[in-house]
Amino acid sequence: xxxxxxxxxxxxxxxxxxxxxxxxxxxxxxxxxxxxxxxxxxxxxxxxxxxxxxxxxxxxxxxxxxxxxxxxxxxxxxxxxxxxxxxxxxxxxxxxxxxxxxxxxxxxxxxxxxxxxxxxxxxxxxxxxxxxxxxxxxxxxxxxxxxxxxxxxxxxxxxxxxxxxxxxxxxxxxxxxxxxxxxxxxxxxxxxxxxxxxxxxxxxxxxxxxxxxxxxxxxxxxxxxxxxxxxxxxxxxxxxxxxxxx
Numbered sequence: 001x002x003x004x005x006x007x008x009x010x011x012x013x014x015x016x017x018x019x020x021x022x023x024x025x026x027x028x029x030x031x032x033x034x035x036x037x038x039x040x041x042x043x044x045x046x047x048x049x050x051x052x053x054x055x056x057x058x059x060x061x062x063x064x065x066x067x068x069x070x071x072x073x074x075x076x077x078x079x080x081x082x083x084x085x086x087x088x089x090x091x092x093x094x095x096x097x098x099x100x101x102x103x104x105x106x107x108x109x110x111x112x113x114x115x116x117x118x119x120x121x122x123x124x125x126x127x128x129x130x131x132x133x134x135x136x137x138x139x140x141x142x143x144x145x146x147x148x149x150x151x152x153x154x155x156x157x158x159x160x161x162x163x164x165x166x167x168x169x170x171x172x173x174x175x176x177x178x179x180x181x182x183x184x185x186x187x188x189x190x191x192x193x194x195x196x197x198x199x200x201x202x203x204x205x206x207x208x209x210x211x212x213x214x215x216x217x218x219x220x221x222x223x224x225x226x227x228x229x230x231x232x233x234x235x236x237x238x239x240x241x242x243x244x245x246x
Contacts, residue, residue: 006175007205007226011041014198014225018047018163021078025119025190026054026068027166033183034058035165036236037200037229039066042076042165049078053119053161055112055186056084057096065236069095077105081159083112109139116189118159123192123222128157164194168218171201174208175220184217191222198225 008014015038018024024042028034043066050071057080058067071077073095080096085107087094099105110118111133121129130153134140144155166187170178177199179187191197205228229235 005173006220006224007173007228009227011037011200011227012044014038014227015041015045015163015165018042018045020047021049021051022047022162023051023053023160025161025164025166025186025194026052027164027183027187027190028058029055029182029185031237032181033167033179033185033187034065034067035167035198035200036065037227038165038167038198039068039071040236043070043074046074046076048076050076051079051081052077053081053115053159053190055115056082057094059095060087060089060092067095072096072099072105079106079108081108081110081115083110083115085109111139114156115159116186118156119161119186119189119193121158122160123189126158128155130154131156159193161190161194162196164190164197165200166190166197167200168202170203170206170211171199171223171226172206172208172211172220173226175199175223175226176208176211176216177218177220177223178211178215179217188218191218194222196224197222199223199227201226201228204228 052068054068057069059069086097100107114131114133130146132153135145135152135154140154145152168177169180205226
């Protein structure tokens with residue numbers, strides 16, 4: 001295995017030990033932060049019976065990039081926990097949808113803010129919390145609610161995961177991360193919630209201590225494995241300059 005501390009030589013090496021049945025969080029929000037390269041490596045790795053946590057299963061936009069829907073199509077997924085289990089427009093059909101409708105994959109729909117807070121709670125060591133979100137809807141049926149100061153709240157549990165696959169703009173060799181654009185929506189929370197965090201990094205990885213401490217968004221204590229994204233075509237959506245050129 002080619003590695004130097006937290007820096008791994010390839011995406012395949014970084015996820016070689018992911019077992020069947022793992023719970024994995026996938027970063028991303030409308031493109032930035034989505035770990036396309038790590039997801040592609042997981043497809044090749046072949047771990048099965050996965051529980052996947054993400055904002056969406058992906059697949060509605062073209063050209064299609066590696067996403068949870070591909071893992072579903074490859075028979076690797078048992079359950080998804082997402083804010084969007086269906087397309088946001090009736091003209092779009094997510095690849096995940098027919099598998100769910102046939103009962104081949106389980107789905108748990110979680111409001112977007114609640115999903116973020118469940119991940120944050122897991123990272124902060126908070127086992128559960130109450131929220132007004134989803135009270136009085138189908139999502140609250142059969143679940144505990146409590147009146148606090150005259151308002152009803154729904155009990156939600158923290159959402160820890162075995163692994164987090166995320167994408168960062170910059171990193172140093174100690175695992176300190178900087179994000180850009182919407183990478184910060186879910187990636188920092190998922191890094192906190194996971195026992196093992198894998199990061200694909202857009203820019204060359206810097207020596208430890210190079211980043212300004214005041215500009216670090218996720219400290220290295222939450223990060224375990226770093227893989228620099230190689231130039232295209234080996235690396236998907238490889239650099240900021242290449243993204244702007246598309």
